[in-house]
Amino acid sequence: MDNKLPTVKEIARRLNVSVSTVSRALSDHPRIGLRTKTKVQELAKEMNYEPNAKAIFFKQRKSFIVGVILPYIREEFFSEAISGIEAAAMEHEYTILFGQSYDNPEREKQVVDTMKKQRVDGLIISLSKQTNKYEHLQALDKYDIPVVYFDRVPAIENVHKVYCDxxxxxxxxxxxxxxxxxxxxxxxxxxxxxxxxxxxxxxxxxxxxxxxxxxxxxxxxxxxxxxxxxxxxxxxxxxxxxxxxxxxxxxxxxxxxxxxxxxxxxxxxxxxxxxxxxxxxxxxxxxxxxxxxxxxQYPYGQGKKAMELMIRILQEKSAGTTVPDTHHTEKVMPTLVMHHPVAR
CATH class of the missing domain: 3.40.50.2300 (Response regulator)
Structure with a gap:
């Protein structure tokens, strides 16, 4: 029994067409005729073909992965935030790569370096409580990896950030x-x-x-x-x-x-x-x-806004519509909730 995953080459062999024709048909290329495109896509579906993520990355220079660094996932605030991040990511067919700083700046630097090596498309981070230098994050700019800060944001203006007022x-x-x-x-x-x-x-x-x-x-x-x-x-x-x-x-x-x-x-x-x-x-x-x-403070909403902002930045970058030196800031307005409003 053949348990190997179906490939573009196998689809091309069975339809007696070139590999490039299959690749273009699967990506809905306008130069491929409707009849050929339909045959390729129907056979791919029948064979349970799944695109090779690495191949897509090398072709589009995208991993469709966004890194997320939080101080502690055990804290309910951050677990709610990551749920919002993940919900927005899935809506746009992105995956998140998650790491914790444990409120340690050195650990934070290590995780940032790991995210960079994994070639994430972007990074969302809530800073550790001791972080007051941002060179390790600003250095991602030369790798064309945008950063969105949320909740615990730096006291500088020229960054993308989402936070509560x-x-x-x-x-x-x-x-x-x-x-x-x-x-x-x-x-x-x-x-x-x-x-x-x-x-x-x-x-x-x-x-x-x-x-x-x-x-x-x-x-x-x-x-x-x-x-x-x-x-x-x-x-x-x-x-x-x-x-x-x-x-x-x-x-x-x-x-x-x-x-x-x-x-x-x-x-x-x-x-x-x-x-x-x-x-x-x-x-x-x-x-x-x-x-x-x-x-x-709406942690779920902050997380969701942070990912939606990241998606917008990545889409602008892909479309070539990014305006240099333009950074987005979004404030989430808090609500005072009374639990036992007693009068004195």
Whole structure:
């Protein structure tokens, strides 16, 4: 029994035509007559012929593969994002090649290098929390590999990026808290190198300023996103002479660690101190103390937009319509979601 995959040569032999005729018929070339084209395509279907991906790559200079690098797939935010990326990729008959940086810049560089060697058509990346130099990504330009950043984007303008407007969302959240009587609002921010942390801090300071209150930087702490670092931030906030009435946490994972520490130190959650957060991940609904409110960042939508932007860039490149030095920026507007909107 012949288990070999059918080839263009086999189709050509059975129809007594040239290999080039079969190749052109399969690619719907206009110079091939309808009768011949129909015969070739019907026989190819009958034989379960599948195009050779490598051959298509060498002919079209395309792999139809887009690389995707995320910090951690285990985080629900990024697993939702990659689902959006994959959905858009499949709609356009692209495959994704996935890698994790584990929030390590050196690991990120290694994965980028692997993607380059695999000759991906483009790269979508959410930066590691410590990445503040981008030479390893900018170097892909000479290989004609476009890069689209999403969520964790660099603080530079001349790149393609998709991200959530966290400045606006944070300002709205602080305003929401003040309107409900929480006058001392503290903030546990993320790693300082992240542009997302800078946007959050900017929004927090703007929100407090709009209340015509003096900024108290004792109310601002940072975490490297580890449980130990978040607990240390909480220790400092709870040791203040005037404890905060509410705490804004960097994301839902930081929220859960912060709440854990507070509960261990006899704080009545969302009574003595209210907690609000970012991301609005479904996992928080299974915890004893979900945030009073969350900023929905739409990870699935961000991922889908990032891939759709990549497809547009690749299509413009293939059509030769790319405008030099033109870069696309797309903002996803957040939504403040109230879970237990209590009044004080």
């Amino acid at each position: 966290l400045y606006q969302g944070t300002t709205e959240m602080v305003n929401w808290l003040f309107n409900r009587g929480y006058r001392r609002v503290a903030f546990i921010n993320g790693p300082e190198k992240l542009q997302a942390s800078k946007e959050r801090l900017k929004g927090y300071l703007e929100g407090v300023t709009r209340q015509k209150l003096k900024i108290d930087m004792q109310m601002v702490e940072t975490t490297d996103l580890s449980k130990e670092s978040t607990h240390q931030a909480m220790k400092k906030l709870l040791s203040l002479k005037n404890r905060p009435h509410a705490i804004v946490t960097f994301n839902d994972y930081v929220h859960m660690d912060a709440v854990q520490y507070a509960e261990q130190h006899n704080v009545q959650i969302n009574k003595d101190i209210a907690f609000v957060s970012y991301a609005n991940l479904p996992i928080t609904s299974y915890t004893a103390f979900p945030p009073l409110a969350s900023i929905e």
